[in-house]
Amino acid sequence: MNHTSNLQTRIKRHYRNRKMQSHLWGYFFLLPQMIVILLFALYPILQGLSLSFFEYSVAGSTWVGAQNFIAMLKDDVFWIALRNTTIYTILIVPGGLVVALILSWIIFPLSPKTQSFFKAAYYLPSVLAGVVLALVWKWILDPDIGLLNYLLSFIHLGPYPWLSHPDTALVSLAMMSILGGQGASIIIILANMGAIPESLYESARIDGGNPWHLFRFITIPMLKPTILYLLVIGVISSYQVFDTIYIMTGGGPYYSTTTIAYLIYSSAFDEFEFGRASATATVLFIIIFILSMIQFYFFREDKK
Amino acid sequence: MKFSYKMILYAILTAWAIAAMMPIYWMVVTAFTPQSLLMEIQLFPKSIVFNNFETLFAKAPIDRWLFNSLLVSALITLGAVVSDSMAGYSYAMIKPKGHMVIFFLVLACLMIPDQIRIVPLFIMIKNLGWYNTYAALIVPFMSSVFGMFLMRQYMSSLPRELMDAARVEGCNEFVFYTRIVVPLCKPVFAVVAIFFFVGTWNSFLYPLILTSSKEMRTLPVGLSTLMENYSLVDYGLMMAGSSISAIPVILFFFMFQKYFTKGVTLGAVKE
Numbered sequence: 186m187n188h189t190s191n192l193q194t195r196i197k198r199h200y201r202n203r204k205m206q207s208h209l210w211g212y213f214f215l216l217p218q219m220i221v222i223l224l225f226a227l228y229p230i231l232q233g234l235s236l237s238f239f240e241y242s243v244a245g246s247t248w249v250g251a252q253n254f255i256a257m258l259k260d261d262v263f264w265i266a267l268r269n270t271t272i273y274t275i276l277i278v279p280g281g282l283v284v285a286l287i288l289s290w291i292i293f294p295l296s297p298k299t300q301s302f303f304k305a306a307y308y309l310p311s312v313l314a315g316v317v318l319a320l321v322w323k324w325i326l327d328p329d330i331g332l333l334n335y336l337l338s339f340i341h342l343g344p345y346p347w348l349s350h351p352d353t354a355l356v357s358l359a360m361m362s363i364l365g366g367q368g369a370s371i372i373i374i375l376a377n378m379g380a381i382p383e384s385l386y387e388s389a390r391i392d393g394g395n396p397w398h399l400f401r402f403i404t405i406p407m408l409k410p411t412i413l414y415l416l417v418i419g420v421i422s423s424y425q426v427f428d429t430i431y432i433m434t435g436g437g438p439y440y441s442t443t444t445i446a447y448l449i450y451s452s453a454f455d456e457f458e459f460g461r462a463s464a465t466a467t468v469l470f471i472i473i474f475i476l477s478m479i480q481f482y483f484f485r486e487d488k489k
Numbered sequence: 490m491k492f493s494y495k496m497i498l499y500a501i502l503t504a505w506a507i508a509a510m511m512p513i514y515w516m517v518v519t520a521f522t523p524q525s526l527l528m529e530i531q532l533f534p535k536s537i538v539f540n541n542f543e544t545l546f547a548k549a550p551i552d553r554w555l556f557n558s559l560l561v562s563a564l565i566t567l568g569a570v571v572s573d574s575m576a577g578y579s580y581a582m583i584k585p586k587g588h589m590v591i592f593f594l595v596l597a598c599l600m601i602p603d604q605i606r607i608v609p610l611f612i613m614i615k616n617l618g619w620y621n622t623y624a625a626l627i628v629p630f631m632s633s634v635f636g637m638f639l640m641r642q643y644m645s646s647l648p649r650e651l652m653d654a655a656r657v658e659g660c661n662e663f664v665f666y667t668r669i670v671v672p673l674c675k676p677v678f679a680v681v682a683i684f685f686f687v688g689t690w691n692s693f694l695y696p697l698i699l700t701s702s703k704e705m706r707t708l709p710v711g712l713s714t715l716m717e718n719y720s721l722v723d724y725g726l727m728m729a730g731s732s733i734s735a736i737p738v739i740l741f742f743f744m745f746q747k748y749f750t751k752g753v754t755l756g757a758v759k760e
Binding site for chain 2 (some may be wrong): 207208209210211212213214215216217218219221222224225226227228229230232233234237241284287289291294301302304305306307308309310312313314315316317318320321322323324325327330332335364365367368369372373376394421424426427428431432445447449450453454459463464465466467469473474477
């Protein structure tokens with residue numbers, strides 16, 4: 186009797202030790218990533234949020250309450266940047282999505298070889314550095330000797346000022362982004378289109394549905410989660426657009442292409458207003474968060 | 490009738506493909522066009538010259554920038570693949586106590602825009618004395634939540650029996666990870682590595698704020714410093730530099746197209 190219970194506790198202890206050991210191994214494997222994330226992501230993020238309430242100087246920061254936010258809200262450039270970023274997002278995210286859906290819908294019935302050719306062609310611009318694309322487009326959009334005005338002159342259009350005029354600069358940036366930026370969306374949409382059961386289309390065809398009906402009443406509803414995903418990702422990245430602005434316009438002319446991310450950069454590294462830059466970044470974070478939540482709300486599966 | 494309808498659709502596809510690829514073509518053409526001929530636009534160049542590249546190498550430390558980009562991209566990729574796969578393995582297979590809490594905490598970092606991080610990171614790097622060094626360009630970026638997420642997803646699909654069998658054989662977690670998990674995860678390693686390499690090769694904002702001297706710039710940042718002001722740009726020179734940055738990734742893309750496509754759809758496609 187005594188002997189068996191002894192054995193039982195020994196077995197139990199053995200398993201407990203094994204389990205302990207396994208936990209320790211688990212933490213060991215998490216360690217390298219945790220160190221990097223804690224030190225260089227989580228800590229700076231928290232510090233960034235708190236810096237919003239301080240006036241920074243090398244000697245030491247002083248608490249200024251909401252003053253950075255008040256100064257920011259009183260600044261016209263902040264509101265211009267917010268408006269520019271929003272217009273840019275409205276132009277490129279829904280616009281890009283419509284283009285990507287149409288192109289995917291045309292590509293989908295083609296043979297796998299043709300499909301992968303077009304996928305590669307549309308995706309290729311996305312592998313280039315933002316800086317490189319921006320430089321090339323700056324050259325193409327040059328008002329005097331740029332390629333685009335040259336091509337348009339054949340059909341008696343232009344010349345347009347593109348980036349050099351406040352009325353056209355932001356639209357030019359949006360056009361460039363829509364033209365080259367659909368590759369990833371198209372690949373994702375095509376992959377999800379492939380998962381829609383063929384039987385749905387067949388029964389709709391039997392009921393006399395035309396291609397538009399099939400697209401409108403089967404493809405689009407079935408792609409709802411994909412569309413939501415692309416919208417959320419698109420809005421998040423478009424609200425952070427920076428590289429192209431920095432290279433192509435520097436926020437000008439007359440602040441017409443100053444976006445929030447560019448404003449944060451320039452208040453931090455041109456004016457060295459670290460507190461102010463952090464306050465603006467905090468607002469950007471809140472905006473992105475709210476927009477993502479709104480999108481999730483409207484695209485809920487169980488929406489009645 | 491049906492024929493012409495299809496023709497229109499094909500025409501749309503082709504026109505859009507030409508428009509999407511035209512900038513790349515124009516970049517390469519301009520890079521090989523003599524400076525004096527830039528004013529008269531030639532869609533198909535009559536002669537090819539290397540003048541722009543010669544000027545570029547004489548004017549800027551392009552070889553140093555290339556080296557910097559290569560070194561930084563390679564080390565970040567290596568670090569990220571190791572740390573992401575280790576973490577992914579822990580979340581997917583060991584599941585130590587409290588792993589879900591840590592997982593969501595880490596995942597939350599993905600939602601937060603980079604802009605919040607740039608100022609504190611800049612201050613921190615300055616205080617560490619890392620400003621304008623390789624450490625600043627590499628160490629903070631050696632791990633990624635997204636890469637870990639992909640790794641975890643892939644590893645969760647490995648059969649559990651594998652691990653039980655290895656345990657019975659008295660195999661510890663480290664041996665199991667290096668001998669069994671890593672070889673089985675080669676495809677996802679390739680995807681994460683390729684994405685990281687290209688992403689770092691192309692990255693701009695962080696190298697821009699964390700370096701200051703000509704010698705420490707990476708290729709994209711170095712190129713941007715060649716623009717003296719916004720209206721006066723030597724495009725032949727800039728397109729030569731852009732080609733040097735772009736052509737390796739374009740070749741890379743054609744070699745590993747399968748992995749690029751996989752990387753784009755991983756996590757975005759329900760399986």
